[in-house]
Every structure is written in C-alpha cells, then in structure tokens.
C-alpha cells in the first residue's frame with residue numbers, strides 16, 4: 275500500500291479542466307499563530323470531496339478564504355473559474371449564488387416560517403435567473419427533502435433532523451453548482467445522520483452538484499466521499515480515497531479513522 279501522500283494523481287487533463295475549486299499555497303496566520311501554511315486543494319466537477327481535520331485545524335478559515343469572507347496572507351483561490359482575490363464585493367455576491375451552504379447546526383431563522391426561510395436566498399439573489407416562480411421553487415426544494423408538508427410551520431415545530439433537511443432545501447433552492455457542507459451530521463442520531471447522508475447523495479445525483487464536505491464523522495466520509503483531504507499541520511497533509519487513507523500506515527492518518 276502506497277503512502278497516500280505519494281499517491282499519484284490519476285485524474286486526466288480533461289478532469290483538470292473541470293476543477294470547480296482550486297486552492298494553491300494558501301497561507302493564513304493570526305499574529306504568531308499560523309493556521310494554514312501552503313494549503314492546496316482541487317475539487318473536480320461532480321465530486322464529493324471530504325475534508326477532515328481536528329478541531330481548530332483551520333477548516334473554517336479555509337472555507338472563509340475560499341468564499342471571500344476572509345483575506346488570506348498569500349496564495350491563489352479559484353472558484354468556478356473566478357479568481358476570488360480579485361473579485362469586487364458585487365461580483366462575490368453573484369458568485370455566492372452558485373454556492374450553497376449548509377452550516378453546522380441548521381442555522382434556520384427561528385422567527386420565520388419554513389417558506390420564509392426558503393424564500394430568503396431567492397430574495398437575496400434576485401438577479402439569478404431560475405426557471406419557476408418563487409412558490410414553485412420553494413415547493414420543489416421541499417419535495418427534494420421530503421418535507422413539502424412543513425411549508426407553513428415554524429422551525430421550532432420541527433425535529434433536529436427535519437430542520438437539517440429544511441436547511442438543505444434552503445441550500446439547494448438557488449440550484450448551486452457547489453454545496454459546502456459544514457459538519458452536516460453533527461448532533462444527529464445515527465439513523466437521522468444516515469438519512470441526511472442519503473439525501474445529500476440523492477441531491478448530488480439529481481442536480482450534479484459538486485460537494486465539499488467538512489466532517490469528523492468517519493461513517494459519513496466513508497459513504498459519501500469520492501476523495502478526501504486531511505488538513506493537518508497547517509496543510510493538506512494527505513489526500514486519497516477513503517480506502518487509501520483508512521489503510522495508511524502513518525499513525526497521524528490512522529488517528530482520523532479511530
């Protein structure tokens with residue numbers, strides 16, 4: 275078994291052209307604390323890429339840099355062919371309509387109904403051309419997660435698993451090309467977590483989205499990942515398939531799979 279760090283990149287040139295995210299030599303420090311040091315990542319079209327890293331490893335910092343919410347000290351970031359570091363605020367807003375976010379927890383607006391929660395991104399990104407009226411888009415998104423009957427309920431009336439599914443519907447409503455999942459199964463019981471994972475997979479198949487999934491959940495990574503990147507020692511310490519990484523002889527890599 276080869277060490278995953280040295281696993282050859284077998285993707286073809288054709289795949290390379292299809293990279294939806296490219297991060298090169300990303301560096302970010304806060305004062306003396308170096309969080310990312312020459313971090314590299316490529317995510318290809320249609321791929322489910324899992325990022326694993328210990329708490330505080332810098333996953334959120336990397337995501338924030340990637341979507342233009344935080345400025346790196348140096349490095350290159352390309353998302354859907356756009357050089358993030360060169361984009362103006364307005365251009366970033368347009369690009370963000372092509373990126374769906376499912377945050378840790380569900381982050382629904384408690385004072386809004388399910389319908390209003392789903393309408394929110396539609397209002398925010400009015401300029402994005404979508405086929406269908408608001409009502410139809412809301413219902414389609416809810417049907418995708420099997421919760422059309424909750425449209426007029428408040429988030430507090432839903433279980434944690436249902437809230438997560440509504441948040442997924444909201445992440446999907448703009449038909450994004452990329453979805454960023456931050457700990458999609460955290461806080462859910464194993465059965466509900468599995469349901470969410472299956473939903474993520476069916477949605478990916480239906481809409482052909484590319485998904486970047488941050489998770490500590492080894493079962494989630496095993497089921498969903500086409501490829502994984504381990505963020506350790508401020509960099510992309512190892513990458514490969516779940517099989518490759520989980521069979522590594524490197525104790526630092528093994529620690530992720532215990």
Ligand SMILES: Nc1ncnc2c1ncn2[C@@H]1O[C@H](COP(=O)(O)OP(=O)(O)OP(=O)(O)O)[C@@H](O)[C@H]1O
Pocket residue numbers: 304309327328329330331332333334335336
């Ligand atoms: N705005 C900031 N100012 C100073 N330090 C920060 C800032 N944002 C993040 N950090 C530090 O950067 C490090 C990485 O944080 P980050 O939130 O990216 O970790 P993480 O890998 O997402 O962790 P978790 O899995 O717990 O969410 C932490 O030590 C954090 O304290």
